[in-house]
Amino acid sequence: MSNLEVSHKTNSIQQIRYVCAIAAMHSASAIPGVIPIVHCGPGCADKQFMNLAFYNGFQGGGYGGGAVVPSTNSRELDVVFGGEDRLRELIKASIKILDADLFVVLTGCISDLVGDDVGSIVREFQDQGISIVYAETGGFKGNNFTGHELVTRAIIDQYVGDYDGLKEQGSVNVWSLLPYHNTFWRGDLTEIKRILEGIGLTVNILFGQESKGVTEWKDIPKAQFNLVLSPWLGLQTAKHLEDKYGQPFLHVPIIPIGGKETSAFLRKVAHFAELDIAKAEAFIRQEEKQYYHYLEGFSxxxxxxxxxxxxxxxxxxxxxxxxxxxxxxxxxxxxxxxxxxxxxxxxxxxxxxxxxxxxxxxxxxxxxxxxxxxxxxxxxxxxxxxxxxxxxxxxxxxxxxxxxxxxxxxxxxxxxxxxxxxxxxxxxxxxxxxxxxxxxxxxxxxxxxx
Amino acid sequence: MKINLKTPVVESREQRLGTIIAWDGKASDLSKESAYARGNCENTCGDKARRLCEMEGPFTQGSVCSEQMVECQAGHVRNAVLIQHSPIGCGAGQVIYNSIYRNGLALRNLPVENQHVICTNLLEEDMVYGGAAKLEQSIRDAWERNHPKVIFIATSCATGIIGDDVDGIASQLEEELKIPVIPLHCEGFKSKHWSTGFDATQHGIVRQIVRKQPKRQEDLVNVINLWGSDIFTPMLAELDLRVNYVIDLATVEDLEQLSEAAATVGFCYTLSSYMAAALEQEFGVPEIKAPQPYGFAGTDAWLRELARVTNRVEKAEAYIAREHARIAPRLAELRELLKGKKGYVATGSAYAHGLIAVLRELGVEVDGSLVFHHDPVYDSQDPRQDSLVHLVDNYGDVPFFSVSNRQQHQFYGLLKRVNPDFILIRHNGLAPLASRMGIPAAPLGDEHHSLGYQGIINLGESILDILAHKKFHQDLAAHTKLPYKQWWLDQKDPFVLAKESKPGNKEERSYV
Structure with missing residues (x-):
């Protein structure tokens, strides 16, 4: 079946390793109490969750993901006449049936191709005081990494909103792993939050069960700084927050694994945030003691x-x-x-x-x-x-x-x-x-x- | 009603069969309203679809699309390649269907491998300038990489809207590569029910793979199935018949000889309806027109009809008698163990009719069940295939019988109405809710599990296993909150929103 030649690079992708922007419905459902609403074909939501959330570590759909997600399940007449009325009807019904702190509307290929004005429909609901935002995430527009930043930005701009109050020294917003796509994101974000709190920070982890949900998102502008803990994902968000709220950001491209890297990471953060270094060092010492105890056994x-x-x-x-x-x-x-x-x-x-x-x-x-x-x-x-x-x-x-x-x-x-x-x-x-x-x-x- | 194989685009289920995706009532009423019961079709029916009353509500949750069914059929032919002509998001399905393919191969003792599926990865500029060049490139890549016997092409919502000439590119490359290059038109928005995707795949196979000058193989039986364990080989060997499993896990050679078989059978008429009817129409391969092989009544009748068509009546009678006697002792025990238990079936349409029959054989009470869609008639239009009437006549009515296309929000009320001890499922999305309500599910990944005589026993054993899981689910239910508002959970009628929404000329609009 396979010879050893690598043919020239083409458009073909065999055995996919990322999915499309609408899969960022998982970035919405990864926030406790948030439920995505998708405006797309009948299979899009199922495709994304069965593959990202099920046959990827069997993580499960969670509270507002999986088969819970409302979908317009667009039909031929939505292609011909547009799907705006159908979306409006679905949003109304979703508010009636589902218990959510915030809805995030995501669009698929059909809506983006026929040009539904999703923004103005969502604004009708926002004007009535409903907590709802939207992001245009048609599958041809980018992958789920791009979609993640679109959803993040939609929530910040349309829900969190403006802020010119004081900043809270020692508090941080963390932008790191892509929820669900990274198979271990839940445990990893829990550990990242734990160690950052260990050195004295108040941590808005934002995604996953350790997040306080939308109230934590409302606190984003108050944070002293943003931490981008990934090679590139989250940088756009951090730059946007820098412009929007005047928050500086620290970019650490290497997610730390192991004693050496984690301690170096924590020292870098402690220094940037001007934390009490003695307190941070005490935590690092304690953690290293445990870590190297087990490593010694392993040796x-x-x-x-x-x-x-x-x-x-x-x-x-x-x-x-x-x-x-x-x-x-x-x-x-x-x-x-x-x-x-x-x-x-x-x-x-x-x-x-x-x-x-x-x-x-x-x-x-x-x-x-x-x-x-x-x-x-x-x-x-x-x-x-x-x-x-x-x-x-x-x-x-x-x-x-x-x-x-x-x-x-x-x-x-x-x-x-x-x-x-x-x-x-x-x-x-x-x-x-x-x-x-x-x-x-x-x-x-x-x-x-x- | 003739199956139209002249055009590359399959007629959707709703066009051909009058398929509906939302209904609620007694199984007996649904069977009466369906086409078979009407006998001579009224003038209003016309030549094609039967009209059943269908509900439509404003709230719908993500369903499934036809392209996914193409992926799980055309994508699972072993020496073929499937190209998804789509943005990368449709390619997400490669993950689930690869895993199913690998485990299916293992179950069948075939060499385990990754499936061969390529996505053309259409981007924004392709929406403007078209994706034809990328499709052509991916077909060439498929050829260079795998040297397949066949290349299938699945269309997508995006390519359907931008109007790429998939048929033109396919015929051009077919000529050049000298293998069938088969467009399968399966845009998700084109049909309200995903089972049209089965038909799209089968349409392409009958048009472009099946041998047009068949040499009859009088002992070969086509079995239209999925990835299920090999129970047909030993069963049909009793009648000196050989099995030709299609479409999943088959080779192109297996598909080529579809036209040469002595008969076609399946485990579910929802899946097999189109191809079985097409093979009979085009090549005279008889489709076995009998109840499906579930429970004693169904299996007896199915075996007898298969034996009649293949001239093996005596062998069948001996086998039937032996099997009845063989399973009787354990069946008696199972009936005792399952006494008073209540089950609920939530699966595809015809398959559910079969499973309910098996549950009733086991003495399990079935007060309610749901199917994802309902076909008022199958493609053969032969009343001997009326699986719903077979169920009602032989095993009694199902008082709460619903058509609900994987709508989790309705499932809550449907279960509350009948309070089952367990549910039987195949498709994803419903069992997680049941679990949070404390109800265990038996996921029938192996679709052959409950088929035939041994299937009655198999299902009984599985139910006993799954009832033990109840501890897990009840513990979970006590510690979990559902995402639905109390107002919704308190509703007695799961279809209340559809009934509230304005009636009018909405019968063409059904999104569920």
């Missing part, structure tokens, strides 16, 4: 396990986890990077900065990264990589299960789609997540050994 295994452990790795996934894992694997475990492929199609303007992160991944380790979305090409690149004398461990997705077998290597599904992982509160970041990640990596390799 017996890592040092004298008989049957061989992988020495080289490849990461195939979106830039957030890709960079974070590469940093951890190289610096904490001393595994050698074989191939890193970033798959979410980051905007061109951010790519050089991302590349630089890989080139300086450690003082003595240089690696590079490629950007590719089509799994056919990705798999060819992995096949062409020289992993040395023993099979690699792949950090990838369900699409790499067969490839791992072909290479006689191991596979850890760490990103969308992870259809053979069941994920509840599991986290792979921070201090605690790193330990879980170690358990996962080595249970995978040891578990397959005999």
């Amino acid at each position: 017996d295994f890592y040092a004298e396990y008989w049957w061989g452990l992988p020495a080289k790795f490849a990461v195939i996934g979106d830039s957030g986890y890709n960079l974070a894992l590469t940093k951890f694997l190289v610096n904490q475990l001393g595994i050698i990077p074989g191939k890193q492929i970033i798959t979410e199609n980051p905007p061109e303007e951010y790519r050089e900065a991302i590349r630089k992160q890989y080139q300086t991944i450690a003082e003595d380790v240089f690696t590079d990264v490629e950007f590719e979305e089509d799994s056919y090409a990705i798999h060819q690149k992995i096949r062409q990589t020289n992993f040395g004398h023993k099979p690699p461990i792949l950090f990838g997705t369900t699409w790499e299960r067969d490839l791992a077998k072909e290479l006689k290597g191991a596979i850890v599904e760490v990103g969308f789609p992870a259809s053979y992982e069941v994920v509840l509160s599991r986290s792979y970041v921070g201090y605690r997540g790193a330990l879980t990640l170690l358990e996962k990596i080595y249970t995978t390799t040891v578990g397959a050994s005999a």
Whole structure:
């Protein structure tokens, strides 16, 4: 079926790794009490949630997601005559039936192509004091990363609104992982919030069960600063907030995994936020004590396990986890990077900065990264990589299960789609997540050994 | 009513069969209102669709689209490639259908692999200038990468609106690559029910893959199914018949020989209606016109009809007698264990008729059930296939029988009305609500699980397993809040909004 040639890059995407902008309905339903309303064809909502929220760690639809989501289920006459009346009718009925603090209307291809004036319909409801916003997220307009920033901005501009009051010193808005698309976002955001609170911050985590919902969003303008904890996602939002509310932002491209990286991250944040350094250091000390206690136990295994452990790795996934894992694997475990492929199609303007992160991944380790979305090409690149004398461990997705077998290597599904992982509160970041990640990596390799 | 295979676009279910997606009442009433019961169709019916009264409300939740059904059929032919001519969002379906494909292959003891589906990834500029060049490129990529025996193309809402000439590109590339390149027109907005997607796939297969000069294979039986476990091979072997499973997990060669079989059967008329009728019409392959093979009455009649058509009557009678005797002891035990239990079926249309029959064989009470849509008639129009009448006549009425196209908000009231101990489901979206109400669901991923004689036993065992889960669901129900307002939860009639909304000339508008 496959020869080793990588053909020239085309438009084709085989085995998708991101979805379309309307999937940002998950960014709405990821906020407690918020329910999306979609204005699109009958299959769009199902497609997005069954794939992002079900066959990706089996996360579940949550309170206002999944099969709860109201949808106009557009029909031929909506294409011919426009779907504005139908949307108005659906919004009215949704308000009557559903118990939501905020509705977020998202549009699909049909509405965006026929040119429904969704803005003016939504404004009719806003004018009546209904908490509702809208974002135009037609599938051809961008992917779910772009859609996430559109939804975020819609809520900020249309719901949170203007603010010229005082800022609260020591409080932060966190913009990090893409909800649901990142299989482990719930556990990860919980850990990120925990460690930021640990050094003395008040944290608006905004998405996930640790968020206080819309009241927390209302507090966004009061925060001292915004923290963008990802290679690029959230930067647009932070820049917008800088303009809108005069809030500075700190950009940390590497989501920290493990003691070394997490402590460095916390020190950077503490310094930026001008926190009580002694208090922050006390928390870091306490966390490191626990972390290295477990790492010491692990070291017996890592040092004298008989049957061989992988020495080289490849990461195939979106830039957030890709960079974070590469940093951890190289610096904490001393595994050698074989191939890193970033798959979410980051905007061109951010790519050089991302590349630089890989080139300086450690003082003595240089690696590079490629950007590719089509799994056919990705798999060819992995096949062409020289992993040395023993099979690699792949950090990838369900699409790499067969490839791992072909290479006689191991596979850890760490990103969308992870259809053979069941994920509840599991986290792979921070201090605690790193330990879980170690358990996962080595249970995978040891578990397959005999 | 002839199936029209001349054009590349399939006629939708509502056009052909008068399909509805919202109705509430007694199963017996629905069967009376459906086309079969009318006998000679009244003048108003015309040649095509039967008109059933249908409700339409203002509130609808996300349903399913035809393109998804194309993905899960055409996308699961083993040596073919499916191209989704669409923006990347339609490609989301690659995830679920890949997982189902892999697990289906494993269940059938076939080599597990990823499915072969490519999205053309249309962007904003393509909406302006058209996506034809990208489609052509993706067809070439499919050929270069996989050397498939067939390339299917699924259209999307976006390409339907911008009007790409998918048929033209397909025929041009078909000529060049010398393999069938098959456009499947399945825009989500074109049909109110997603089962039109089944028909779209089957339409393309009959038009462009099936052998046009068939050599009859007198012991071959087409089984139109999904990914279910291989229960037909041993069952049909009793009649010296061989099985040709289509469409999922089949090879192109399996599809080519569809026209050569001695008969066509299925596990569900919703799925098999179109292709079985088309094969009979075009190639004289008889469709087995009998009740579906569920419960004793259905399975007996189905086997007898299959045996009659394939000239194997004696073998069938012996097998039927043996099977009745074989399952009797455990069936008696199961009936004892399930006494007083109440079940609720929430699945596709014809399949639900079969499952309710099996539940009644097991002595489970079924006061209510829902189907996602209702076809007043199947494509054959043969009353022997009237699965709803078969159910009502042989197993009694279902007092609360609803047509509700995966509308979770209605499901709450539907369950409250009858308070079942468990539900049977196949499709996603409803069981999570039942779970939060403390009601366990048996998800029938293997669609053959309840079929035939052994299926009665299988379902009984599964229900016992699932009743034990009740502890989980009741614990959850005590600790969860539903997203619906109390006003809605207090409504006695799940269709109240549809009844409140203005009547008028809205019968063409049905969104559910």
